[in-house]
Amino acid sequence: xxxxxxxxxxxxxxxxxxxxxxxxxxxxxxxxxxxxxxxxxxxxxxxxxxxxxxxxxxxxxxxxxxxxxxxxxxxxxxxxxxxxxxxxxxxxxxxxxxxxxxxxxxxxxxxxxxxxxxxxxxxxxxxxxxxxxxxxxxxxxxxxxxxxxxxxxxxxxxxxxxxxxxxxxxxxxxxxxxxxxxxxxxxxxxxxxxxxxxxxxxxxxxxxxxxxxxxxxxxxxxxxxxxxxxxxxxxxxxxxxxxxxxxxxxxxxxxxxxxxxxxxxxxxxxxxxxxxxxxxxxxxxxxxxxxxxxxxxxxxxxxxxxxxxxxxxxxxxxxxxxxxxxxxxxxxxxxxxxxxxxxxxxxxxxxxxxxxxxxxxxxxxxxxxxxxxxxxxxxxxxxxxxxxxxxxxxxxxxxxxxxxxxxxxxxxxxxxxxxxxxxxxxxxxxxxxxxxxxxxxxxxxxxxxxxxxxxxxxxxxxx
Amino acid sequence: xxxxxxxxxxxxxxxxxxxxxxxxxxxxxxxxxxxxxxxxxxxxxxxxxxxxxxxxxxxxxxxxxxxxxxxxxxxxxxxxxxxxxxxxxxxxxxxxxxxxxxxxxxxxxxxxxxxxxxxxxxxxxxxxxxxxxxxxxxxxxxxxxxxxxxxxxxxxxxxxxxxxxxxxxxxxxxxxxxxxxxxxxxxxxxxxxxxxxxxxxxxxxxxxxxxxxxxxxxxxxxxxxxxxxxxxxxxxxxxxxxxxxxxxxxxxxxxxxxxxxxxxxxxxxxxxxxxxxxxxxxxxxxxxxxxxxxxxxxxxxxxxxxxxxxxxxxxxxxxxxxxxxxxxxxxxxxxxxxxxxxxxxxxxxxxxxxxxxxxxxxxxxxxxxxxxxxxxxxxxxxxxxxxxxxxxxxxxxxxxxxxxxxxxxxxxxxxxxxxxxxxxxxxxxxxxxxxxxxxxxxxxxxxxxxxxxxxxxxxxxxx
Numbered sequence: 001x002x003x004x005x006x007x008x009x010x011x012x013x014x015x016x017x018x019x020x021x022x023x024x025x026x027x028x029x030x031x032x033x034x035x036x037x038x039x040x041x042x043x044x045x046x047x048x049x050x051x052x053x054x055x056x057x058x059x060x061x062x063x064x065x066x067x068x069x070x071x072x073x074x075x076x077x078x079x080x081x082x083x084x085x086x087x088x089x090x091x092x093x094x095x096x097x098x099x100x101x102x103x104x105x106x107x108x109x110x111x112x113x114x115x116x117x118x119x120x121x122x123x124x125x126x127x128x129x130x131x132x133x134x135x136x137x138x139x140x141x142x143x144x145x146x147x148x149x150x151x152x153x154x155x156x157x158x159x160x161x162x163x164x165x166x167x168x169x170x171x172x173x174x175x176x177x178x179x180x181x182x183x184x185x186x187x188x189x190x191x192x193x194x195x196x197x198x199x200x201x202x203x204x205x206x207x208x209x210x211x212x213x214x215x216x217x218x219x220x221x222x223x224x225x226x227x228x229x230x231x232x233x234x235x236x237x238x239x240x241x242x243x244x245x246x247x248x249x250x251x252x253x254x255x256x257x258x259x260x261x262x263x264x265x266x267x268x269x270x271x272x273x274x275x276x277x278x279x280x281x282x283x284x285x286x287x288x289x290x291x292x293x294x295x296x297x298x299x300x301x302x303x304x305x306x307x308x309x310x311x312x313x314x315x316x317x318x319x320x321x322x323x324x325x326x327x328x329x330x331x332x333x334x335x336x337x338x339x340x341x342x343x344x345x346x347x348x349x350x351x352x353x354x355x356x357x358x359x360x361x362x363x364x365x366x367x368x369x370x371x372x373x374x375x376x377x378x379x380x381x382x383x384x385x386x387x388x389x390x391x392x393x394x395x396x397x398x399x400x401x402x403x404x405x406x407x408x409x410x411x412x413x414x415x416x417x418x419x420x421x422x423x424x425x426x427x428x429x430x431x432x433x434x435x436x437x438x439x440x441x442x443x444x445x446x447x448x449x450x451x452x453x454x455x456x457x458x459x460x461x462x463x
Numbered sequence: 464x465x466x467x468x469x470x471x472x473x474x475x476x477x478x479x480x481x482x483x484x485x486x487x488x489x490x491x492x493x494x495x496x497x498x499x500x501x502x503x504x505x506x507x508x509x510x511x512x513x514x515x516x517x518x519x520x521x522x523x524x525x526x527x528x529x530x531x532x533x534x535x536x537x538x539x540x541x542x543x544x545x546x547x548x549x550x551x552x553x554x555x556x557x558x559x560x561x562x563x564x565x566x567x568x569x570x571x572x573x574x575x576x577x578x579x580x581x582x583x584x585x586x587x588x589x590x591x592x593x594x595x596x597x598x599x600x601x602x603x604x605x606x607x608x609x610x611x612x613x614x615x616x617x618x619x620x621x622x623x624x625x626x627x628x629x630x631x632x633x634x635x636x637x638x639x640x641x642x643x644x645x646x647x648x649x650x651x652x653x654x655x656x657x658x659x660x661x662x663x664x665x666x667x668x669x670x671x672x673x674x675x676x677x678x679x680x681x682x683x684x685x686x687x688x689x690x691x692x693x694x695x696x697x698x699x700x701x702x703x704x705x706x707x708x709x710x711x712x713x714x715x716x717x718x719x720x721x722x723x724x725x726x727x728x729x730x731x732x733x734x735x736x737x738x739x740x741x742x743x744x745x746x747x748x749x750x751x752x753x754x755x756x757x758x759x760x761x762x763x764x765x766x767x768x769x770x771x772x773x774x775x776x777x778x779x780x781x782x783x784x785x786x787x788x789x790x791x792x793x794x795x796x797x798x799x800x801x802x803x804x805x806x807x808x809x810x811x812x813x814x815x816x817x818x819x820x821x822x823x824x825x826x827x828x829x830x831x832x833x834x835x836x837x838x839x840x841x842x843x844x845x846x847x848x849x850x851x852x853x854x855x856x857x858x859x860x861x862x863x864x865x866x867x868x869x870x871x872x873x874x875x876x877x878x879x880x881x882x883x884x885x886x887x888x889x890x891x892x893x894x895x896x897x898x899x900x901x902x903x904x905x906x907x908x909x910x911x912x913x914x915x916x917x918x919x920x921x922x923x924x925x926x
Contacts, residue, residue: 323548
């Protein structure tokens with residue numbers, strides 16, 4: 001059953017007083033443009049080249065993940081993910097959306113005695129020290145997540161934690177505090193796991209970090225915390241099914257990618273705002289940001305021409321950011337599309353007290369539901385932007401549970417590879433970060449990376 | 464003593480292989496352009512019109528804030544701020560930067576028995592319900608922060624909490640669980656405070672929400688949690704002192720505003736990335752985002768011409784976002800400047816274990832400090848961007864304590880009003896959000912706002 005709907009009326013010229021896309025084009029040139037993109041993507045899906053399409057149907061891998069999670073759930077009070085980028089954002093997204101941002105602060109009973117889920121996704125010594133001072137490592141499982149097993153930050157954190165565990169629980173017991181999620185055959189983590197008998201889970205070689213949220217990368221931590229990962233995959237399979245159509249107006253991921261690409265390349269709307277009206281979806285916005293930015297921000301197109309292209313995704317949260325960013329969205333340059341995300345049917349609404357009939361300035365609020373205010377603000381902001389000729393679209397989610405979230409995550413992933421084809425770039429890979437890695441190795445004195453001396457800062461240009 | 468330095472060499476053409484600003488201009492036309500902006504701002508500072516300049520020197524208001532905080536600190540275990548936008552982001556910034564993002568999760572002893580600090584800055588019913596289920600309201604102080612006393616979201620939260628308190632502790636005791644931070648004379652909160660004897664603190668009428676971090680808005684919650692607010696103001700006064708010079712190259716806030724404005728208006732770098740290499744400064748980036756976006760994103764210039772101007776601030780965090788956004792910064796359109804923020808002299812470095820000499824792939828990490836890796840990654844990313852002709856600048860903070868943070872916050876505030884003068888807009892006010900407010904009132908049935916019916920969604924444009 002479909003749980004996510006895309007409403008794109010406010011991208012079209014009848015709503016925007018002539019600005020925006022002519023709706024006829026949805027059945028003419030844009031339909032054709034999408035059909036070409038669809039065919040590129042569908043060929044790579046059918047050939048198995050784009051691995052994330054298989055994740056909703058990877059039953060055996062999912063069962064192994066759950067079996068390991070079931071065991072770990074009983075043995076530990078805390079799970080700490082050591083990972084960065086796609087190895088971190090997926091777990092944060094699932095945890096915050098389905099358990100809530102306060103999860104780790106809840107008392108044992110409020111958590112149903114399920115483990116806390118922490119993510120160390122930075123080499124900030126203050127964060128490492130604070131976390132280690134806070135948790136009891138004897139009751140903590142560390143999930144090291146790196147496909148290559150060579151990510152400098154993650155491996156540094158692994159070495160810090162391993163030394164700490166050896167001191168705290170001894171060499172023999174330390175291995176029981178790790179689960180590695182990594183390439184099934186290659187890399188440092190895989191070889192350590194095999195040699196030293198450390199529990200491990202695979203990341204399929206054709207699934208890149210930012211497309212890995214439905215792989216063991218994020219499903220394992222989610223399952224440890226009791227999230228219904230089966231429902232996540234059911235929702236994702238539903239999205240996959242919906243996106244088998246080459247007909248633009250039948251394909252929600254296609255409509256989203258096609259209209260955002262057109263707004264950028266034809267009208268200069270290079271900034272794509274993702275703005276859920278839900279605190280639980282803050283991390284989702286950051287997950288989408290990586291997906292959209294790293295996949296589409298590319299120097300070269302598929303023919304090798306220098307294009308320096310890609311939209312800039314901007315996370316926001318309603319209503320909070322109405323008091324921070326919306327002034328700019330309303331009055332600033334016409335360089336943005338806002339994608340709203342509405343959660344309908346909130347299960348836990350809260351009534352606003354009607355005990356103060358005075359002053360009149362407050363009386364309109366009394367007796368309303370907080371969720372009704374949230375909804376009114378979202379609708380009003382959409383309408384205000386529309387009246388200013390600012391394009392928006394709205395993803396509506398019927399109830400934020402695992403199945404609906406799975407559908408949303410898969411829709412966004414598919415939309416991203418469609419957008420890759422529309423922009424004419426390879427949505428996989430991130431060649432632009434290689435130079436920074438080499439320079440870092442040089443600064444750290446790694447063998448083979450010498451001779452990358454950095455220029456000194458010039459004191460004339462300091463104040 | 465100065466604790467913040469701006470290194471702007473990588474904005475200039477000698478570093479960027481011809482791209483970027485010609486350094487001679489720092490003493491010719493850009494110096495002149497800045498002098499004009501400085502004079503506008505300095506006149507409004509000297510006349511007292513721009514109120515935030517007075518905050519570092521508002522000794523009496525600060526003493527009253529501290530006295531009230533000293534009392535509340537002993538009586539409560541939790542402080543919950545009800546506020547949104549500038550009424551929320553300042554508190555989050557001070558808490559996370561100086562106490563750490565894990566503060567609320569620490570046990571009583573690790574917190575030195577100081578209160579937890581929560582911020583409810585959204586009307587998400589799930590967040591309200593989760594927080595109320597989590598805290599003991601009998602031990603909780605609620606700080607309602609709204610200058611006008613009319614902010615719909617904040618007043619809705621106030622009514623929810625008040626009804627909840629009346630039920631939990633009774634009408635008589637409920638008043639003791641509130642502190643209002645609001646206009647000293649006007650508005651609903653002020654009149655309730657006076658009529659019902661609720662403790663309150665002032666927000667000076669000429670200090671807008673996004674410029675209020677050094678007022679009781681954020682200083683009260685900070686002082687309750689034991690933050691050295693005197694040191695914050697000392698640092699801010701130092702920044703104020705440094706920015707009394709009309710000579711561009713002597714004024715750090717001036718250099719930042721002038722070079723960012725020039726990069727935008729002359730080279731199309733409309734996206735200004737704020738990227739601290741510190742988890743503790745994530746909230747700072749969001750605070751800066753509101754400051755820069757709401758102040759500069761304006762439809763009209765000071766002469767009333769329609770300009771639709773303003774840069775788009777984009778928060779990022781290093782090194783995490785090297786694995787999310789840096790691919791786009793390196794290879795995407797040349798529409799960005801990255802402002803790095805480096806914290807030197809980290810007090811709590813952590814050593815990477817050197818217990819694994821094999822595999823060789825890891826051995827370069829063993830024995831290094833985590834903070835050294837963080838620093839190397841920042842320097843390498845800066846250099847990689849430079850080699851790609853991408854402009855950056857770096858704010859260096861010598862140790863992240865209250866005094867250095869106060870200097871940084873004041874420098875950013877002053878830079879924002881300089882930028883307002885350079886863009887030719889009024890950096891105060893946010894006229895663009897008024898339409899959305901009126902439409903919201905209409906949807907909620909508030910008297911006087913009827914007749915704002917919203918168009919129905921068109922089912923043809925849904926998928």
